Amino acid sequence: MRHPEFVRRFIALLRKETRQMLRDRSNLAVGLLLPVALILLFGYGLSFDVKNAPVAVVLEDSSPIAREAVAGLQGSTYLAPAWVANMDAAERLLRAGDADGIVRVPLDFSRRLATGDARIQLVLNGVNSTTAQTVEGYVNGAIATWAQKQADRAGNKAPAVGRVEVVQRMWFNEAGNSTWYLVPGLIVLVLTLIGAFLTSLLIAREWERGTLESLFVTPVRPLELIFAKLVPYVVVGAIDLMLCLLAARFLFEVPLRGSLTILLLASMLYLLVSLLLGLFISGKTRNQFQASQLAMLVSFMPAMMLSGFVFDLRNVPLVIQGVAQLLPATHFMGLIKTLFLAGDHGPTILRSVAILSLYAVVLVVATQRTLRKSLD
Amino acid sequence: MSDGGATVVAEGLRKTFEAPGGGPLHAVGGVSMTLRAGELTALVGPDGAGKTTLMRMMAGLLKPDAGMLRVLDIDVAKDPQTVQDRISYMPQRFGLYEDLSVQENLDLYADLHGVPQNLRRERFGRMLEMTDMARFTDRPAGKLSGGMKQKLGLACTLVRSPDLLLLDEPSVGVDPLSRRDLWKIVQQLVDDENLSVIVSTAYMDEAERCAQVFVMHEGRLLAEGAPGALRERARGLTYVATPPSGTPARDLQARLIDAGTRIVDAVPKGGAVWFIRQPEAEERALDGLLIGIGYRSRPEELEDAFMMMLRQQQTKETHAAPEAPTPSPQAASNGNGDKPVIVVRDLVRKFGDFTAVASTSFDVARGEIFGLLGPNGAGKTTTFRMLCGLLPVSSGHLEVAGMNLRTARSQARARIGYVSQKFALYGNLTVRENLEFFGGAYGLRGQALRSRVAATIAQFGLEPAAISGLLPGGYKQRLAMATGLLHEPEILFLDEPTSGIDPLARRAFWRTITALAQAGVTVIITTHFMEEAEYCDRIAIQDAGKVLALGTPQAVREQAGLDGGADMNNAFIAIVEHGRAAGRGDGKGAGA
Numbered sequence: 027m028r029h030p031e032f033v034r035r036f037i038a039l040l041r042k043e044t045r046q047m048l049r050d051r052s053n054l055a056v057g058l059l060l061p062v063a064l065i066l067l068f069g070y071g072l073s074f075d076v077k078n079a080p081v082a083v084v085l086e087d088s089s090p091i092a093r094e095a096v097a098g099l100q101g102s103t104y105l106a107p108a109w110v111a112n113m114d115a116a117e118r119l120l121r122a123g124d125a126d127g128i129v130r131v132p133l134d135f136s137r138r139l140a141t142g143d144a145r146i147q148l149v150l151n152g153v154n155s156t157t158a159q160t161v162e163g164y165v166n167g168a169i170a171t172w173a174q175k176q177a178d179r180a181g182n183k184a185p186a187v188g189r190v191e192v193v194q195r196m197w198f199n200e201a202g203n204s205t206w207y208l209v210p211g212l213i214v215l216v217l218t219l220i221g222a223f224l225t226s227l228l229i230a231r232e233w234e235r236g237t238l239e240s241l242f243v244t245p246v247r248p249l250e251l252i253f254a255k256l257v258p259y260v261v262v263g264a265i266d267l268m269l270c271l272l273a274a275r276f277l278f279e280v281p282l283r284g285s286l287t288i289l290l291l292a293s294m295l296y297l298l299v300s301l302l303l304g305l306f307i308s309g310k311t312r313n314q315f316q317a318s319q320l321a322m323l324v325s326f327m328p329a330m331m332l333s334g335f336v337f338d339l340r341n342v343p344l345v346i347q348g349v350a351q352l353l354p355a356t357h358f359m360g361l362i363k364t365l366f367l368a369g370d371h372g373p374t375i376l377r378s379v380a381i382l383s384l385y386a387v388v389l390v391v392a393t394q395r396t397l398r399k400s401l402d
Numbered sequence: 403m404s405d406g407g408a409t410v411v412a413e414g415l416r417k418t419f420e421a422p423g424g425g426p427l428h429a430v431g432g433v434s435m436t437l438r439a440g441e442l443t444a445l446v447g448p449d450g451a452g453k454t455t456l457m458r459m460m461a462g463l464l465k466p467d468a469g470m471l472r473v474l475d476i477d478v479a480k481d482p483q484t485v486q487d488r489i490s491y492m493p494q495r496f497g498l499y500e501d502l503s504v505q506e507n508l509d510l511y512a513d514l515h516g517v518p519q520n521l522r523r524e525r526f527g528r529m530l531e532m533t534d535m536a537r538f539t540d541r542p543a544g545k546l547s548g549g550m551k552q553k554l555g556l557a558c559t560l561v562r563s564p565d566l567l568l569l570d571e572p573s574v575g576v577d578p579l580s581r582r583d584l585w586k587i588v589q590q591l592v593d594d595e596n597l598s599v600i601v602s603t604a605y606m607d608e609a610e611r612c613a614q615v616f617v618m619h620e621g622r623l624l625a626e627g628a629p630g631a632l633r634e635r636a637r638g639l640t641y642v643a644t645p646p647s648g649t650p651a652r653d654l655q656a657r658l659i660d661a662g663t664r665i666v667d668a669v670p671k672g673g674a675v676w677f678i679r680q681p682e683a684e685e686r687a688l689d690g691l692l693i694g695i696g697y698r699s700r701p702e703e704l705e706d707a708f709m710m711m712l713r714q715q716q717t718k719e720t721h722a723a724p725e726a727p728t729p730s731p732q733a734a735s736n737g738n739g740d741k742p743v744i745v746v747r748d749l750v751r752k753f754g755d756f757t758a759v760a761s762t763s764f765d766v767a768r769g770e771i772f773g774l775l776g777p778n779g780a781g782k783t784t785t786f787r788m789l790c791g792l793l794p795v796s797s798g799h800l801e802v803a804g805m806n807l808r809t810a811r812s813q814a815r816a817r818i819g820y821v822s823q824k825f826a827l828y829g830n831l832t833v834r835e836n837l838e839f840f841g842g843a844y845g846l847r848g849q850a851l852r853s854r855v856a857a858t859i860a861q862f863g864l865e866p867a868a869i870s871g872l873l874p875g876g877y878k879q880r881l882a883m884a885t886g887l888l889h890e891p892e893i894l895f896l897d898e899p900t901s902g903i904d905p906l907a908r909r910a911f912w913r914t915i916t917a918l919a920q921a922g923v924t925v926i927i928t929t930h931f932m933e934e935a936e937y938c939d940r941i942a943i944q945d946a947g948k949v950l951a952l953g954t955p956q957a958v959r960e961q962a963g964l965d966g967g968a969d970m971n972n973a974f975i976a977i978v979e980h981g982r983a984a985g986r987g988d989g990k991g992a993g994a
Contacts, residue, residue, distance in 0.1 A: 031516055038513030042499065042506070049501045237497025240558070243461045243568075244514040245487045399482060401463045 035246055039254030043228075047258045056223050057259070061216040061266040065273045068212045069205060076160040078106040082116035082125040085109065087135040095146065095176075096129055098168035105164050116149075126151050127161045209280045210366040211335040213270045214359050217297045218329040220263050225304030226321035228255050229397065233312040239401065248397035252390065256301055263297040274366070284365035288375060292365070295382045296358040300325070302389035303354070309396025329355035334363075357381045407439040408475075409566045409598045410460055415469035417455050423872040429455040431621035432469070437600060437614065442592055444609040445602040447618035448712065448904030449875055453602035454494060456618070457570045460600070461491040474565055490564035494571045496555025500544030504535060504554055507543050511558040522561075529557040532587045548778035549580025556584055560591065567591075569601040573608065575901060577777035578932055578971050579978055585611065604905075606705035607971075615704070617711055624711050629704050636706035639666070639679045641688070643697035651675050652771075652937045654695065656916045659909060661691055667709040667909065670936040672969065673956050678706050712906055741804070743768050743893055743924050744789065749798035751784050758784040760947040761798070766926065766940075768892075771919050773938035774928045777978060781947040782928045783897065789926060790820050790895050803892050816845065819886035823897040825878050829871025833864050833881060837888060844889035858884045862914075876907025883914065887923075894918065896927040900934065912937050932970040943977050950981040 047053060083096055099107040108125065110116045119125040130147040138144040148165055150158040232238040241251070267290070274280045282289065303325055304317075311317040329335065332346065333355040339347055350356045361378035364371050413434045421427035430452040437443045445453045458464040460473050462482025471478050478485045498507055508529070512522050530536040533553040538546065543554060556572060569588070573581040585608065591597045601612070609615050610629045617624040617632070625632060645654040651670035658668035658677050664687050668677035679688060688697065742765035751759040759781045766772045776782045787793035789802060791811045800807040803817040827836045837855045846854055859866050862884040870881060879899055886894060896915075900908045908931075915925055915937065927938070935941045935955050943951040943958065951958045955970065962973035962980075 034516060035514055038510055042502065042510050045506065046499065046501050232497070235497055235500070236493060236495040237499060239463065239493045239495075240491070240497040240555075241514075242463055243486045243489065243491035244511065245483075245516065246514055247483075399463060399486070400465065401458055402465060 031245070032247075032250065036250045036254055039246070039250055040257055043254050044258045047262075053224055053227075054262075057220055057262040058265065060219060060223070061269060064216055064219070065212060065270060065277075068208055068215075069273065069278050076104055076126075076157055076164070079104060079126045079157065079161050079164070080106050080108060080119075080124060081161065081165065082110050082119045082128045083107045084111075084113050084116045084128060084130045086112075086133045087131050089136040091139065092131045092135045095135070095169065095172050096131060098172050099129065099165065102164060102168060105161070105168070120149065120151055123151070123153075126154075126157055127165065129165060205278050206280050206367060207363060208336075209270075209274045209278050210362045211333075211359060213267065213274070213293065213362055214296070214333060214335065214355055215326075215329060216266050216270055217263055217293065217358075218300050218326055218355055220259055220266065220297070221300030221302070221304035222321040222326040223304075223318065224262070225255065225259050225301045226308045226317045226325075227314050229305060229308035230312055230314040230317040231308075234314060238397075242399040248394045248399070249390075251397055252302075252305060252393055255305060256298070259301050260294070260297060263301065264294065267293050267297070280366060282366055283369040285370050288370060289362070289365045292358065292361055292375070292379060292382070295379065295386065296354065299354045299358075299382055299385045299389065302386060302393060306389050306393040306396065309393055325355075328353050329359075332356065333359040335359060354382055354385045408436050409439045409473065410435070410437040410600065411470075411472045412436075412456075413470045415456075415459065415471055416467045417452075417459060417464060418467050419455075423869070428621045430459070430466075433618075433621070433623050434469075435616060435623060435626065437598075439598045440596045441598065441613035442588070442611065443598075443600045443614045443616070444612035445600065445616050445618060446604070446606070446609045446708065447602075447624075448604065448906070449902060450620065450904070451618040452621040453618055454570055455621075457491070457568050457600070457602060460485075461489065461568055462486055488565040489568060490559045490562070490566075491568040492555055492559040492570060492572060494574060496552065496558070498543040498551055498555060498558070501542060503540050503542055504546070505539040507554060507558055508561060512561040515562045517562045525561060529560060529587075532590065533557050533583065549576050549583075552576050552580060553583060553587075556587060560587070563591070563595050563597065565598070567597055567599045569599065571602050571604065573603060573605060575778075575930060577780075577930065578975050579777055581605075582975060606703070606708055609708075610704050617708065619712065619715050624715070632707045633702050633704050634707075636678060636702035636710055638699070638702075639681060639710075640700050640702045640706050641677055641679065641697045642671075642700045643675045643677065643692055643695055644673075645675065645695065650939060652912070652916045653920070655937075656913055658691065659913060664688065664691060666713050667706070669909075669933065671933065672936070672959070676700065678710060681710075709905060712904070716906060742766055743803055744772075744926070745799070745801040746789070747799035749785070749788065749800060750796045751781075751788060751793065752796045757947050759788070759944075762944075762947075762949050764942055764949070764952055766924060768924055769919050769922045770939045771915060771925045771927065771937060773935050773941040774926065774944065775932065775935055775941055775974065776944035780944040782944055784947075785944065786895065786897055786926070786928055790818060791815050792820075816889070817892050819889070819891035819894045821882045821886040821894070821896045821899055823899075823901070825882060827870050827878075827882060827885060829869075831870055832866065833868050833870055833873075834859070834866035836870050836881065837864075837866075837885060840885045841888045846889060854888055854890075858888055876903045876910065879903050879907065879911060880914075883911075887918075891923070893924045893926065896925065898928050898930060901930055908934075932974050935970045935974075943974060945978045945981050946985065948981070948985070951977050 081099060083099065085092060085096070096107070099105050107129070108119070110119065113130060116125065116128040116130070120128055128147070128149040130149070132145065132147065135144050135146070146169060148162065150162055152158050229238075232241070275282065304321055307321050307324070308317045311320060328349070331337075332339070332350040333353055334350070339350050339356070342350070357378045361374060364374050415430055415433045416428070417430040419427045419429050433452075433456065445456065447453055455464060459466055459471055460478065462478045462485050465479050473485045474488055476485050499510070502510065508526055512526075517525065530539065533556070535550065535554065535557070538550070543551065546554060552572060559567070572584055576584065588599060588601070589611070592599055601608070603609055613628060614626070615629055615632055616626045643654060643658070645651050651673055655668045655670045655675045658665045658675060664680055664683040666678040666680050668675055679685065744766040746765070747763050749759060749762045750757070762785060774782045774785060784793065788795050788800060788807075791802070791807050791814055795808065802814045805814040807814055828839070831839065834855065837858060838851065841851045841855055858864070862880055864881060864884060870878070873881065883896070883899065900911055903911070912934070915927070919925055929935070938955065940952070940954055941958055942949050951961050953961070958977070959970070959973045962976040
C-alpha cells in the first residue's frame with residue numbers, strides 16, 4: 027500500500043465532503059437542530075408519569091371515617107380529587123374526559139368496615155390505558171396507606187400473626203421517573219437519525235448527479251470514499267452526543283452510574299454503525315428518495331419502536347423479538363440504559379460492544395461492495 | 403504522429419443488457435477494433451449504437467460479457483484500477499460537484515490524480531486560460547451555463563496529461579461556441595503532448611477532424627478508416643439543387659427525401675438542397691425528379707457517407723423504419739387573413755435583478771416555421787415559455803392567435819400545441835391511453851375524442867397498444883408531437899424536439915414539420931442543431947436575453963458578414979461573438 031498517496035487522496039475527498047456538508051444548510055439543520063428538537067420534545071413532551079390526574083370522588087357515606095379513608099388522595103401531587111355529589115355527576119365528568127377515574131365510597135362503607143369487609147369502588151377511564159394504570163396505582167397506594175394506619179391503630183386488638191407487609195422499592199429508577207429511561211434512549215434515536223437522514227443520501231446523490239462515474243475513473247479506492255464520507259458526519263454525531271449528554275445531566279438530571287468513558291466509546295461505535303448503515307443503503311439504492319425512505323423504514327422507525335426505547339421487548343411476540351435482536355439499535359439501547367441507570371456491568375458491555383463491532387465490520391465490507399467501480 | 407502502438411485492442415467484444423421491455427439488448431455485439439496511439443480517434447453512430455457502452459468498458463466501468471479488451475496493453479476486465487490510474491475519462495454528463503467552486507473542483511481532481519503542486523499551477527493556468535474561465539474560479543460549478551460546465555468538466559478531466567483520454571459525446575447539448583472551444587482544447591493537447599484521444603460524437607464535422615473514424619450502429623461496427631477513405635463511399639453521388647426562387651428549400655427537400663428509391667438523403671443548406679443519389683439509381687433518373695430545377699454535383703463529405711451507411715442499414719432491417727408521417731392538410735384557418743399569428747412587442751422577463759429576456763420584438767406569420775436559436779442560457783427557453791403562456795411576462799405586449807396572453811391566457815392556450823423537451827407523456831400508459839388522456843385534457847369528449855385519436859394514430863403511423871415508455875427515442879418524439887396536435891392547434895411549439903434522436907428520425911421529423919407548415923400550421927421551434935435552422939422560414943438568434951439577428955436563414959448568414967459559403971454554424975458563431983464584443987461591459991452574464 028502506498029501510504030502517502032492514500033492519505034493525499036483521502037484528505038482531498040475529506041475536504042470535498044466537509045465543504046459539501048457545510049454548504050448544504052438544510053442537511054446541517056437536520057444534523058444539528060433536529061436532535062435538539064428531539065431532546066426537548068422527548069424530554070419534556072413525552073412522559074408516562076401522571077401529574078395532577080383529576081379524580082372524581084363520590085362520598086355516599088359521609089361519616090368521618092369514610093372521609094378519612096379518601097383524604098389521602100388530596101395531599102398527593104399526582105392526583106387532583108374533585109368532590110362530587112353523586113355517581114351521576116361523576117360519570118358525566120368521566121364521559122367528558124374531565125376525570126381520569128371515579129373513587130366511590132358506598133353508603134354501607136362504615137358499617138362494613140366494622141365487619142372487616144369494607145369496599146371502595148374505583149372506576150377508571152380505560153381510553154388511555156397507560157394513564158388508567160398509573161392512576162390505579164396512585165389511588166391504591168393512597169388508600170392502602172390509610173388502611174395500614176387504620177390497622178396499626180387497631181393493631182393492639184387484632185393479633186399481628188400472618189400479616190405480611192410488602193415493602194416496595196424500585197431499583198435503578200427509584201422514583202419510577204420515565205424521563206430517566208427515555209433520555210438515554212433518546213441518545214440512541216439521535217445517533218440513528220444522522221445515519222438515516224444524512225449519510226443515506228450521500229452515495230445516492232453522487233449516483234444521481236453522475237459524479238461517481240467521473241470519480242471512478244481516477245485512482246480513488248472505494249474505502250477512501252467511504253471513510254471520507256464518514257468523518258464529517260462522525261463529527262456532527264459527536265456534537266449531537268455531547269448535546270444529549272449535557273441535556274441528560276443538567277436538564278433532566280438523569281444520573282450516570284456507569285463509566286463516562288465507556289459510554290462515550292460505545293456511543294461512537296454505535297454512531298459509526300448507524301452512519302455505515304445509512305451509507306450502505308445509499309450505495310445499494312443509488313436513489314436519494316428510495317434511500318431516505320428505506321433508511322426511515324429499516325433504521326429509524328425500528329429504532330424507535332422495536333429497540334426497547336419505550337416498550338419492553340419481553341412483552342412482544344417472539345417474531346418481533348427476533349426482528350428486534352437484528353437491530354443494532356436494540357443492543358446499544360440495552361447497553362446505554364444499563365450504563366446510565368445501573369452502572370458498569372461487564373458482560374452486558376462486552377456483549378453489546380462485540381455485536382456492534384461485528385456490525386461495523388460487516389457494513390464496511392458491504393458498503394465497499396456497493397462502491398465497486400462498476401456501472402453494471 | 404502515430405507511433406505505431408495501439409491504445410485499445412478489442413476482439414469479439416460483447417455486452418448485453420436487459421432491454422426495458424424484457425429480452426436481451428445487444429449494446430455491443432461482437433466488436434473487434436484496434437485504435438492507434440498518439441492520434442484522435444472518433445466513434446460515431448446514432449443514439450443506441452453502443453458508443454457509451456464501449457467507452458465504459460474501456461474505462462473499466464463495465465465488464466464485457468465476452469471477448470477481449472486490452473487498454474494500454476492491460477486486460478481492463480481483470481485489472482480496471484491500473485487502467486483507471488493511467489487514463490482520463492469524461493462521461494457524457496461530467497459529474498461536477500455543483501456546490502463546489504470551479505477552483506475546488508479542479509483541486510479535487512488534481513489531488514485525486516496526484517498532480518504535484520509545481521506542475522499544478524502551470525496546468526491550471528493553461529486550462530483556465532483555454533476554457534476562458536479564469537474570471538470564474540470562485541463561482542460554484544452549479545451556477546455555470548451548460549457550455550461552461552462542459553468546459554470545466556474537460557478541464558477537470560485534463561488536470562494531468564493521461565496516457566489515454568476518453569471523451570464520451572463531449573459536445574452533446576452544447577452550443578456551437580462552447581463546442582468550438584472544447585475542440586480547441588483537445589486539438590491543442592493532441593498537438594502539444596501527442597495525446598491519444600478517443601471521442602464519441604454524433605457530429606460529423608467533429609469526426610472529420612479525427613485521424614481514424616469507427617462507425618457504429620446498433621452495437622456493431624459498420625465501417626472504419628480515415629475520414630478521407632470513408633468519404634469515398636459517397637463519391638460521385640452528391641449534388642446540390644437550387645429551388646426556384648419564391649419556394650422554400652424545405653419543400654424541394656421534402657420532395658426529394660420522399661423519393662427513397664432514387665435519393666438517399668436530402669437536407670436544405672444555404673438556401674439550396676444538398677442531396678445524395680442512390681448508387682443504384684442512374685443520374686438520368688434525377689431529371690424526372692427535378693424538372694426545371696438546376697442541380698450540379700458537389701464534393702462529398704463524411705456526413706454523406708455516414709447517411710448512406712445508415713440508410714443501407716435501415717433498408718436491411720426488417721422492423722419498421724421511421725417513415726415520415728405526412729399529416730393531411732388541416733382546416734386551420736380562422737379567418738384572420740394575413741395578420742401575424744404571434745405578435746411580440748418589447749417583451750421583457752426578469753428574474754429578480756437578472757434580465758433573462760430583454761426588450762424582444764418579432765412577428766410570426768401563419769404557416770411559418772420560426773426558429774429560436776442561441777447558446778445555452780441565452781433566454782430561448784424563457785421566451786418560449788412566455789409564448790406558450792407558461793410563464794407570465796414582466797412587461798411588454800404578447801399576442802398569440804389573436805389573443806393577448808396577459809388577459810386571455812387560457813383561451814390562447816386552447817389554440818396552441820406544446821411539445822416539451824423532455825418526454826412528458828406517461829411512460830407506463832399505452833400510446834392510445836396517452837392520446838386519450840391528453841385529448842381529454844384538451845377538452846375533447848366522446849365521439850370527437852375517439853375520431854381524433856383514431857385519426858392521429860393513422861396519421862402518425864403509431865402502434866396504439868405499445869407501452870409509451872418502451873418506445874425508441876424517435877418514436878417517442880413522434881408520439882409527443884402527435885399528442886400536441888390532437889386538438890388541431892393553429893400553432894405548434896416545439897422545444898428542442900430533435901435532441902437525442904438519430905439523424906434518420908430527425909429527417910422524418912422535419913418531413914412532418916414541413917407537411918404541417920404546408921397545411922397552414924404555424925411552428926415555433928428551438929434547436930441546438932444549427933443546420934436545422936435551414937428548414938425555418940425565419941430565425942431569431944438570441945444571446946444574453948437579446949435578439950442579435952432576425953430574418954431568413956439567408957439574411958442571417960449575410961448579416962454574419964461571411965462569404966456565401968458559410969454554413970449556419972459559422973454564421974451563428976460569428977453573430978454571437980460580434981454581439982458579445984459589442985455588448986462587452988454592459989452587464990451581460992456568461993452564465994444563466
